[in-house]
Amino acid sequence: DAMVIQNPRYQVTQFGKPVTLSCSQTLNHNVMYWYQQKSSQAPKLLFHYYDKDFNNEADTPDNFQSRRPNTSFCFLDIRSPGLGDAAMYLCATSREKREFAYEQYFGPGTRLTVT
Amino acid sequence: AQSVTQLDSHVSVSEGTPVLLRCNYSSSYSPSLFWYVQHPNKGLQLLLKYTSAATLVKGINGFEAEFKKSETSFHLTKPSAHMSDAAEYFCVVSVGGSQGNLIFGKGTKLSVKP
Numbered sequence: 001d002a003m004v005i006q007n008p009r010y011q012v013t014q015f016g017k018p019v020t021l022s023c024s025q026t027l028n029h030n031v032m033y034w035y036q037q038k039s040s041q042a043p044k045l046l047f048h049y050y051d052k053d054f055n056n057e058a059d060t061p062d063n064f065q066s067r068r069p070n071t072s073f074c075f076l077d078i079r080s081p082g083l084g085d086a087a088m089y090l091c092a093t094s095r096e097k098r099e100f101a102y103e104q105y106f107g108p109g110t111r112l113t114v115t
Numbered sequence: 116a117q118s119v120t121q122l123d124s125h126v127s128v129s130e131g132t133p134v135l136l137r138c139n140y141s142s143s144y145s146p147s148l149f150w151y152v153q154h155p156n157k158g159l160q161l162l163l164k165y166t167s168a169a170t171l172v173k174g175i176n177g178f179e180a181e182f183k184k185s186e187t188s189f190h191l192t193k194p195s196a197h198m199s200d201a202a203e204y205f206c207v208v209s210v211g212g213s214q215g216n217l218i219f220g221k222g223t224k225l226s227v228k229p
Contacts (some may be wrong), residue, residue, distance in 0.1 A: 004158075042205060042219035043159070090158055103149065104217060106158040 003027070004107035006091050012113045013081050021076040021110045023091030032074040033104065034066060035090040043090055049074060078112075086114045117142045117208050121220035129228045134178075134193040136223045138206035141187065147209035148189045149217070150180055154202045162204075165189060176200070201227045 004025045013019040023032065030051050035043035047056045049068045063085070065077040078085055088111050092104040122137040140146060147166050151159040163174025170182045180191045189206060206220040 006158075040222075040224075042221050045216060048216070088156075092159075103147075103161060103164055106151075106160070108158040109156070111156065 004091055004093055004105050006089075006107035006110050008110060009108060010111045010113070012115060013078075014115055015083065016080045019078050019081055019112070021078075021089050021112070023074045023076070023107055024072050025091075025093045025105075025107075026072070027093055027105060028071060029093035029095050029105070030071065031094045032068060033092040033094070034064075034074070034076050035092065036085075037088040037090055037109070039087075046076070081112070081114045083114050086112055088112075117146065117218050119206050119208050119218050119220040121204075121206050121223050123223050124221065125224045125226070127226040127228065128196045130198055131195050134191070134196045134200065134225065136191040136204050136206075136225065138189045138191065138220060139187050140189060140206070140208050142208060148180075148182065149207040149209070150174065150178070150189075150191050151205045151207060152202050153205065153222075159205065162191070196225075196227045198227050198229065201225055 007022050031048060033048040034046045036046055037043040045057050046060045046064055047066055063079050067075045076089060088109045090109045091107040094104045118141045120139045126136060128134055145167050149164045150162040152162050153159045162178050163172045163180055165172050165182045173179045178191055178193045180189050182189050203222045203224050205222050208218045
């Protein structure tokens with residue numbers, strides 16, 4: 001089945017130690033998104049790629065970076081994680097065509113713990 | 116500007132009784148609207164979507180929603196709740212444009228009592 005895959009599902013990192021979360025997709029969608037979701041809150045968009053074009057949300061901290069080496073893969077790098085960065089990180093994809101209503105397909109998420 | 120308001124942060128029902136999760140939206144043009152469900156420690160799953168076709172939209176697991184333009188509402192319903200329906204539900208509107216960013220409501224937590 002075509003899907004969005006996130007690895008690892010659970011990640012523990014130390015305060016200030018860089019960490020990378022990965023996302024891959026078999027849907028061949030050209031748009032990929034990264035969201036941060038804290039407990040009992042809605043997902044918050046961090047940034048997205050439209051093909052290779054990177055689009056950062058205005059309030060995304062500089063501590064968060066992303067890479068998309070090809071259509072299938074996208075990475076979230078947290079350069080110096082703080083305790084406040086502990087959250088669920090969700091990857092999503094979509095096709096850009098209006099007729100598909102911009103429906104986003106979500107991965108299962110990576111739960112990040114910062115110790 | 117587009118926005119979404121979920122009117123209840125928490126809804127509790129008994130198994131076998133109807134479910135109603137309320138959502139109002141604000142949009143300057145004809146929106147695309149979605150309901151997503153999220154079970155604990157899982158990603159978001161699309162329940163259903165409205166894209167300016169039929170106003171009554173049927174989704175998975177017996178859920179449906181009705182788009183009412185005059186009331187700017189898109190409430191989610193299910194005739195009979197099941198224990199497995201207990202989850203967080205998000206009403207979402209598409210911003211549109213070329214990249215389709217989504218605006219999320221704050222979520223409604225549905226509890227189902229036996």
